[in-house]
């Protein structure tokens with residue numbers, strides 16, 4: 001099976017088995033990110049420091065469209081927020097959910113796998129640098145285990161939070 005837009009070799013497959021080639025994946029990634037930026041009003045925001053791979057990607061995609069004033073963007077992505085949402089749920093301090101909404105988080109809906117593939121295709125060097133507490137690590141392991149049966153589990157976690165409002 002080839003890319004859904006052309007006949008080239010696919011590099012990415014969605015859970016619904018749709019496939020994308022290199023350029024198709026880059027278009028998908030950037031379009032999705034810009035849509036999030038628009039939807040959650042991030043144009044008036046500051047770019048991030050470039051030490052983490054994700055910071056470089058944010059600056060690369062958003063460099064020309066943000067004012068670089070106002071609130072600083074956050075570099076964390078779906079793998080972080082899915083963990084933090086479950087952590088807050090367990091702590092019962094649900095007021096903390098407010099800081100876990102997508103505002104100023106351009107990579108909120110992106111998995112590590114998507115970020116790493118985008119970086120590879122665009123030849124952006126670096127690593128995802130992530131520090132987790134012991135509890136966060138446990139929750140992450142739990143999610144990794146759940147992902148064996150449901151590849152979209154992290155999306156399900158953040159989307160459930162957004163639906164609850």
Ligand SMILES: [Zn+2]
Nearest residue numbers: 003006021024
């Ligand atoms: Zn294609």
